Amino acid sequence: MVDLFDWDRFFTNIPQIVAYLPVTFKIVFYATLFGVILALLVAVIRIKKIPILHQVAGIYVSFMRGTPMLVQLLVVFYGIPIVMQQLFNINVNRWDKIIFVYITYILNQGAFLSEIFRCSILAIPTGQLEAAYSVGLTQFQAFRRIILPQAVRVAVPSFGSDFIGLFQNTSLAFLIGVVDIMGRAKTIGTATKHVLEAYVFIAIFFIIISLLVKGAFYLLDKKLAYGR
Amino acid sequence: MIEIKNAKKSFGKNEILHDVSIQVNKGDVIVILGPSGSGKTTLLRCINFLEKADAGTLTIGEQTVDLKKASSKEILEIRRKTAFVFQNYSLFHNKTALENVMEGLITARHVPYADAKKKAEDTLAWVGLLAKKDAYPCQLSGGQQQRVGIARAVVLDPEVILFDEPTSALDPELVGETLAVIKSVAERGITMIVVTHEMSFAQDVASKVVFMDGGFIVEEGTPAEIFRHPKEERTKQFLARIISAENMYYI
Amino acid sequence: MGFNFIYFYDSVRSGIEYLPNTFELTFIPILVGLCLGILIAVIRVYRIPFFAPLLAVLITLYQGIPLVVALMIYHLLFMAAFNNFAAVLHLSISMADINTIWIGIFALSLHATCYMEESIKGAFFSVDQGQYEAGYSVGLTRLQTLRRIIIPQVIPVALPMLTNNIVGTIKGSSIVMVIGITEVLAGSVIPASKTYAFFEGYIAAALIYWIFTILVEKFAMRIEKRGDKYRRNLV
Amino acid sequence: MKNLKISKILTILMLSLVSIVLLTACGTNNETKTSDTNVKTIIVGTGNNYEPYCFLDKNGNLSGYEYEVLKAVNELLPQYKFEFQTYDFANVLISLDAGKIDIGAHQYESNEERQKKYLFGQESYTTYTTYVTVAAKNETIHSLSDLQGKKVKTSTGSNSTYLLEKFNETHKDNPIILAYADNSTDEETVVGINNGVWDAVIVTKRDADKFNKAYGNGKAVLKQVGEPVATSKTYFVFAKGNTELQTAIDGALKKLKESGKLAEISTKVIGGNYTESE
Numbered sequence: 001m002v003d004l005f006d007w008d009r010f011f012t013n014i015p016q017i018v019a020y021l022p023v024t025f026k027i028v029f030y031a032t033l034f035g036v037i038l039a040l041l042v043a044v045i046r047i048k049k050i051p052i053l054h055q056v057a058g059i060y061v062s063f064m065r066g067t068p069m070l071v072q073l074l075v076v077f078y079g080i081p082i083v084m085q086q087l088f089n090i091n092v093n094r095w096d097k098i099i100f101v102y103i104t105y106i107l108n109q110g111a112f113l114s115e116i117f118r119c120s121i122l123a124i125p126t127g128q129l130e131a132a133y134s135v136g137l138t139q140f141q142a143f144r145r146i147i148l149p150q151a152v153r154v155a156v157p158s159f160g161s162d163f164i165g166l167f168q169n170t171s172l173a174f175l176i177g178v179v180d181i182m183g184r185a186k187t188i189g190t191a192t193k194h195v196l197e198a199y200v201f202i203a204i205f206f207i208i209i210s211l212l213v214k215g216a217f218y219l220l221d222k223k224l225a226y227g228r
Numbered sequence: 229m230i231e232i233k234n235a236k237k238s239f240g241k242n243e244i245l246h247d248v249s250i251q252v253n254k255g256d257v258i259v260i261l262g263p264s265g266s267g268k269t270t271l272l273r274c275i276n277f278l279e280k281a282d283a284g285t286l287t288i289g290e291q292t293v294d295l296k297k298a299s300s301k302e303i304l305e306i307r308r309k310t311a312f313v314f315q316n317y318s319l320f321h322n323k324t325a326l327e328n329v330m331e332g333l334i335t336a337r338h339v340p341y342a343d344a345k346k347k348a349e350d351t352l353a354w355v356g357l358l359a360k361k362d363a364y365p366c367q368l369s370g371g372q373q374q375r376v377g378i379a380r381a382v383v384l385d386p387e388v389i390l391f392d393e394p395t396s397a398l399d400p401e402l403v404g405e406t407l408a409v410i411k412s413v414a415e416r417g418i419t420m421i422v423v424t425h426e427m428s429f430a431q432d433v434a435s436k437v438v439f440m441d442g443g444f445i446v447e448e449g450t451p452a453e454i455f456r457h458p459k460e461e462r463t464k465q466f467l468a469r470i471i472s473a474e475n476m477y478y479i
Numbered sequence: 480m481g482f483n484f485i486y487f488y489d490s491v492r493s494g495i496e497y498l499p500n501t502f503e504l505t506f507i508p509i510l511v512g513l514c515l516g517i518l519i520a521v522i523r524v525y526r527i528p529f530f531a532p533l534l535a536v537l538i539t540l541y542q543g544i545p546l547v548v549a550l551m552i553y554h555l556l557f558m559a560a561f562n563n564f565a566a567v568l569h570l571s572i573s574m575a576d577i578n579t580i581w582i583g584i585f586a587l588s589l590h591a592t593c594y595m596e597e598s599i600k601g602a603f604f605s606v607d608q609g610q611y612e613a614g615y616s617v618g619l620t621r622l623q624t625l626r627r628i629i630i631p632q633v634i635p636v637a638l639p640m641l642t643n644n645i646v647g648t649i650k651g652s653s654i655v656m657v658i659g660i661t662e663v664l665a666g667s668v669i670p671a672s673k674t675y676a677f678f679e680g681y682i683a684a685a686l687i688y689w690i691f692t693i694l695v696e697k698f699a700m701r702i703e704k705r706g707d708k709y710r711r712n713l714v
Numbered sequence: 715m716k717n718l719k720i721s722k723i724l725t726i727l728m729l730s731l732v733s734i735v736l737l738t739a740c741g742t743n744n745e746t747k748t749s750d751t752n753v754k755t756i757i758v759g760t761g762n763n764y765e766p767y768c769f770l771d772k773n774g775n776l777s778g779y780e781y782e783v784l785k786a787v788n789e790l791l792p793q794y795k796f797e798f799q800t801y802d803f804a805n806v807l808i809s810l811d812a813g814k815i816d817i818g819a820h821q822y823e824s825n826e827e828r829q830k831k832y833l834f835g836q837e838s839y840t841t842y843t844t845y846v847t848v849a850a851k852n853e854t855i856h857s858l859s860d861l862q863g864k865k866v867k868t869s870t871g872s873n874s875t876y877l878l879e880k881f882n883e884t885h886k887d888n889p890i891i892l893a894y895a896d897n898s899t900d901e902e903t904v905v906g907i908n909n910g911v912w913d914a915v916i917v918t919k920r921d922a923d924k925f926n927k928a929y930g931n932g933k934a935v936l937k938q939v940g941e942p943v944a945t946s947k948t949y950f951v952f953a954k955g956n957t958e959l960q961t962a963i964d965g966a967l968k969k970l971k972e973s974g975k976l977a978e979i980s981t982k983v984i985g986g987n988y989t990e991s992e
Contacts, residue, residue, distance in 0.1 A: 016772065065646050066692030068653045068664055071685035074678065074805075078812045093813055094757070097799070119639055127318035130278050134312035135332030135380060138304060145335060149322040158640070161542065161597060168545035176809075177762065177800035179770070182545065187770040190763050193928040195899045199551050203544045210543030226322045227364025481811065481831065551899075558905040579893075579911065658902070659895030665870055668804070669894065672875040674827045677804035678811065 010197035017184050017201060023098075024180040027170045030102040032163065035109030042114035044143070047121060057114075064111030069104070069172055076104040077176055101173040105166070112162055120154035121147060153224040160217035164210045181205065229253055230388055230419065235284030235295060237270055244270045245281065246443040252388065257414045258421045259430040259451075262440035263466060268423045271440070272390050275421070276310045277303045288387050308336055311381035315393045317373040319365040325376045326352065326361040332384045351383040352376070355409050371402030375409055382413055389413065391422040427470060431455060439463045486676035490683035494667030498687065500580065501662040504652035507584050509645055512591030513599075519592070520599040521625065542593045547654050550586045554658040557582055583655035591648055598640030602633040635703060642699040646692050653684070663687050753795045756959065758784055759815035762800035765900075766924070766984055767821050776800060779983040780819040783839050783967075784950075786975055790966040794959075804871055807832065810953055817963065818951035823873040833954050837967035838947030839976065840988050844874055845938035847922050848914045849907050855914060857940035862888040864913035867903060869896045874916035877944050904929045907936060916943050920984050 042061065045053045064072065077100040081093040124147050132142035171182030179187065185202050189195025230252040237245040244267045252258055260268040273279040274295060275286060281295035288309050293302045311332075319328050326348055333344035352358045355375040365373055374394060381389045394410065395403040407429050414420055414433050424430070430437050431451045438448040439460070447460045458464050519538070523531045565572060606629055614624030653664035661669075667687065668680035760780045761768040768778040776798050788796040796817075801809055803820050810818045810832065823842055824834040848855045855861060862885060868875045875892065882889035893912055895902070904925050906912050917925075919938060926934045952960045970976040977987040 016774065019774065062693060062696070063689065065643075066650070066689040066696075067685040068650050068688060070653070070664070071681050071688075074681050074808070075685075078678065078808060078814075081812070081814075115643065125318075127314060127316060128320060130312075131314060131318035131320065132331075133278065133307055134276055134310075134314075135384065136304070136308035136336030137331070138336075139300075141335050145331070146320050146322065153322075157597065157601060161594065164542060168547075171545070171547065175802045176805050177802075179762065179774070179800075182547070184770075184774070187762055189899050189901075190765045191769050191771065193765075193900055195551065195901055196555055199548045203548045203552070206545055206548075207540055207543030210539065214539055224322075227324075227367045483831070554902065555905070558902065558909055558911060562909055656894075656896050657898060659867065659893055659898055661870075661894045665894050665896060668870040668896075669875070671804070672871045672873070673825070673879070675807050675822075675831055675871070677871065678808045 005196050005200070006194065009192065009194055010201060013185075013188055013192075013198045014201060016188060017181050017198060017205075020179055020181045020184040023173075023178065024167070024170050024182075026098075027101060027105055027173065027180065028163075028167055031105035031109045031166055034102075034106040035113055038106060038110030039113030039117050042110060043117040043121060046114070046118055060107075061111045061114060064108050065115070069108055069169060070175065072108055073101070073104045073172060073175065076100050076107065097176050097178050098173075101176070101178050105170070109162075109166060113159070116155050116158045116162065117151065120151040120158075123154045124150050149224070150226075153221065153226075156217050156221050156224070160213055163217075164206075164213055167209055167213075168206060229287070229289070231287045232271075232275065232295075233285045233287075235271060235274055235281050235286075237267070237274060237279065237281045244443050245274070248284075248440075248443070248445055250438065250445065250448075252419060252421060254419055255417045256419055256435045257433050258436050258438060259434035260421065260423045260438045260440055261425070261427075261430065261466070262446075266440045267443040268440045269392055272392050272421060272423050275388075275390060276307050276312055278312070309387045311384050311386040311389045313374070313377050313381050313389065313391045313394050316397045317365070317370070317377045319368075319373055319376055319380075321365055324362050324364055325357060325368065328365070328376055329380045329383050332380065337384070347383055348379075351379040354382075354412075355379045369402070370398050371405055374398060374402075374406050378406075378409055378413065382416075382418065385418070388419040388421060391420065391424065393423055393425070395424065395426060425470070427455075439466065441466070482682075483674075483676055483679055486670060486674055487679040487683055489670040490667040490676070490680040491686065493669050494663045494680075494683050494687045497662050497666030498691075500660065500666075501649065501652055501691070503580065504583055504587060504655060504660070504662055505645070505649050508587035508591040508648055508652075509595075511588040512595035512644070512648075513641075515588075515592040516595030516599045517630070519596045520603055523596075523600055524603045525621075538593050538596060541589060546586060546590050546651060547657055549590070550583065550655065550658050553582050553586050554579070579658055580655075580660050582658060583652070583660045587648060587652060587655070590651070591644060594644045594647070595641070598637050598644060599633065601640065602637035603629070605636045606632045638699060638703050642696060645695055645699075649691055649695070650688060653688075752793065754793060756794045756796050756817065757815045758796050758798050758817045758819055759801050759806040759809050760798060760819040761803060761806065763802065764820065768800070768819070770800075779840070779979065780821075782979045782983055783970070783976065784817070784819060786970055786979060787963060787966040790969055791962055794962070807951065810951060813953060816953065816956065816959060821948045822951050823946045824949055825873075825876070831954070833952040833956060833960055835949040835952065835960055835964050835967070837964040837971070838949055838989075839967055840948045840980065840984075841945065841990065842873070842918060842948050843942045843945045844916045844918055845922070845942055846914050846940055847907075847917050847936050847938050850934045850937050851908075852913075852937075855939060858943055859885075860940075861890045861914055863891070865891045865893050865911075867893050867895055867898075867906065867912040867915045869898070870894050871896075873946065874943065878916070900925060900928065904935050918988075920986055920988060923985070 042057045045057045046061075048054075077097070080100065080103065081091070084090050084092045128146055128150065129142055132146045137145065170180050171186075173180060174183035174186065182202055185198035186195070188198045231250070233249045235245050235248045236243070248267070248271055250258070250271075260271070262268050270279055274281040274284075277298065284295040286293050286295055286306065288306060291302075291305065291309075293306055298306070319325075320331060323331060326345070329348040329351055330344045333339040333347065334341055339347070349358060349361065352361055355378060357372060357375055357379070360368060360372060365376075368376065374397075378394070391410065395406050398406060403426070407426060410420075410422070410429070411433050422429075422434075434451050436448060437451050437454040439446045439454065439458075439462075441462050447454065447458060447463045454463065455467065458467060519534050522534060525531075561577070610628055610632065611624060614628045615621075619627065652662060655662065656665040664681075664684040667684040668677060671677045671680045760776070760778075762770050762776060764778075766778055768776065768780045771777045781798060784796055784798075788794060799815060801815075806815070806818045806820050807822075809815045818832070821840065821842065822834070828834070846855065846858055846861060855864065858881065866878060868878060875894070878890050878892055882892075903912075903915055907915060922936050922938050925936050929935050950960075950963055952963075967976070971989065976989045980987050980989045
């Protein structure tokens with residue numbers, strides 16, 4: 001009755017969708033880069049249980065894990081301008097929307113990655129830290145040279161699946177008009193009345209991304225094996 | 229000269245160390261004996277602040293530090309004057325044997341890389357593991373890992389090396405080889421405090437034997453005094469139990 | 480930017496009305512994911528020929544597909560093909576009497592299985608080889624060893640990651656809104672059709688999800704404490 | 715011994731915050747364009763997923779009825795320069811409330827409740843007459859009351875949901891079952907109704923014609939029955955109190971209607987003159 005799938009529509013869609021790849025990659029890049037910095041910070045704060053920061057970090061992680069990302073995007077997109085207006089009296093209300101998307105994904109990734117890092121840091125036997133102290137390393141040196149390299153190896157598998165997850169839910173920015181490849185697939189669907197081809201292409205694209213990421217992290221895991 | 233005065237430590241309700249004081253002169257080899265739970269390991273770990281004592285003071289050379297209220301700077305200085313050999317080796321899993329030995333030098337003591345590498349290789353050769361310098365800890369046997377651990381401590385040439393039951397995690401035939409290395413460290417005149425159950429080692433190498441039980445120093449003296457005619461009742465019982473188990477002859 | 484508390488209260492009430500849907504969309508997929516996850520993890524840990532590599536490839540491929548795309552494709556295929564599928568099996572039911580929530584549960588279950596399998600496999604590897612041999616040495620079969628020795632040790636190790644997956648599914652279940660299933664998020668926005676008070680609706684949904692997540696986390700923390708008695712690592 | 719140097723933590727904290735601010739700063743320069751003295755930039759918020767009103771064409775540019783009408787309005791109001799941004803149905807309204815945009819255009823219909831939160835224009839720009847729409851081969855449903863106990867596909871936030879809920883308030887015994895399917899595709903609507911997943915949907919005549927043209931390949935897949943469920947109109951939406959902009963837009967709209975240009979746009983874009991009456 002309804003021809004759901006049609007190959008030539010499939011191929012005409014591809015250039016239109018691929019044109020929006022930069023948006024997806026930019027969101028993923030910023031979210032991962034600053035997300036990792038923020039995550040390390042939050043993980044250390046929560047492990048060291050630093051007085052006030054520790055509680056704040058706890059609430060932050062719990063909020064980010066407990067509420068749908070859609071709402072986090074709204075809170076950032078509508079909330080930050082109000083806060084900036086009240087505190088620093090700068091009007092950021094009319095800034096480019098992509099900035100708020102970056103901030104949302106950075107904060108969200110920061111929370112999820114901090115959990116992953118915290119668990120992997122705790123997985124390193126305390127003997128390693130004590131050994132580092134015994135040869136006279138400061139806490140920061142011990143963390144950077146001994147604990148972190150080993151924690152990275154423990155974190156790699158879950159970091160990999162989280163990274164793939166990040167790729168897949170950049171489409172949420174569509175709600176405030178930031179169109180990425182998934183958003184474009186949806187708009188093609190409404191414009192051409194046929195959505196299946198666009199979504200199948202998206203599925204294939206993301207499978208390739210997932211294979212590449214899994215492969216890259218597998219090699220990274222091999223490299224960090226330290227002789228194991 | 230290293231001295232601990234009135235060290236106290238308790239985990240929750242039970243007291244592990246009751247006002248323990250100990251004096252170590254340059255070149256001394258102190259061996260601490262005692263049943264498990266006597267607080268000997270805790271005492272050792274309080275010296276380089278792996279455990280935070282509840283009270284007491286520590287003096288190394290001219291520097292005196294309060295065991296409880298020591299600032300992180302003071303702690304760092306103390307740690308840079310001491311070295312520690314762990315019961316289960318605790319080599320850095322992400323570094324090769326050579327890198328393990330060099331780590332203290334290049335990071336803590338800011339020794340230039342080339343000199344550090346040279347010194348580390350010499351020390352590894354001294355413990356007979358130069359051939360294994362690029363191996364990772366998981367590729368080494370227990371005995372080899374412990375010898376790298378010793379090399380890692382000796383290369384720093386600290387004021388004192390603390391050994392926390394260095395041989396108890398090893399299988400029997402590797403114990404002798406490791407004790408030989410510790411003995412040669414002693415012969416180089418390096419001050420050492422060794423917590424162990426190896427009676428024969430204590431007899432041959434120790435300059436002073438300390439017997440601890442229940443968080444107290446029960447008795448201390450030269451190996452001959454302790455082993456030939458111990459004064460305290462508890463020391464006698466402990467030695468009787470251990471010596472009959474290892475059917476040692478009386479010297 | 481007005482925030483009207485009456486609208487907010489309406490949204491919370493309307494959102495809670497749809498909480499049972501979210502329960503269904505969370506706990507059924509988690510249970511299915513756990514069982515399938517353990518099954519697949521065991522197959523991969525024991526490297527059973529043919530199945531292990533096949534499942535490994537399937538899992539990696541399926542993990543690539545975003546949940547929202549999978550949902551849309553299942554929904555479209557269901558609607559287009561179900562009737563003649565039912566006719567072939569001459570089942571009496573037509574498409575209408577199947578509640579679309581089952582498509583959501585199906586998609587979420589597959590999605591949960593992939594993530595569950597990964598956490599459980601990780602936990603299996605953390606139990607050292609000696610435990611298996613210990614089991615065999617006292618004459619337990621492979622299955623008995625698994626059930627009585629290995630899995631009880633796997634659960635506490637896998638628990639932190641399991642909580643992560645459960646929390647992820649609670650939040651992720653709001654994605655089914657796309658194929659017409661109403662749960663907490665869609666439910667709390669319903670009052671906005673009258674008043675256009677969408678912001679209050681979304682904040683209401685966030686509140687409900689957050690409380691739900693905190694309860695799950697607290698519950699998991701208690702189990703983790705109990706399970707930790709034979710595994711001690713200092714901070 | 716345990717306390718890491720707080721100063722070290724704070725330096726990292728400052729570092730990452732500075733980098734985030736830096737990142738956002740680079741975002742500002744492309745925002746504050748130098749507009750000449752008296753022309754005021756007005757930001758219009760519309761959708762990008764609602765064909766034929768506001769959608770993205772083949773090469774990704776915004777097009778559709780909302781865009782064409784407001785472009786025509788802008789030509790009549792030289793003191794303004796319209797700039798278009800896209801959001802989804804709900805976020806256009808929230809952004810309006812948050813002052814991120816000045817005009818909301820997404821086929822919004824008005825009622826007293828909504829007027830509490832938003833300022834609606836007085837001049838409508840499309841009529842929005844909706845009918846009960848069922849599968850072509852459906853013989854049982856002829857009016858709204860026939861829908862009692864039946865499943866109707868609708869989306870949270872749409873006006874038809876509001877009307878159906880009001881209907882249900884007076885028919886508590888056997889209410890209409892509302893199936894909320896937000897931002898679902900037309901394809902699903904047609905396939906679903908023809909296979910019994912839903913019994914009906916409440917859409918305008920033009921939307922029904924659109925479905926038939928796209929999916930019927932020749933014959934009708936859906937048909938409209940009975941009296942109109944609602945004959946309401948759509949208006950542009952403004953932030954509360956922005957009457958100055960609202961009266962200007964209404965004036966321009968009135969001129970477009972008198973000159974027949976509005977009807978012309980409607981026929982060109984939607985395929986029929988739906989500006990005055992059905």
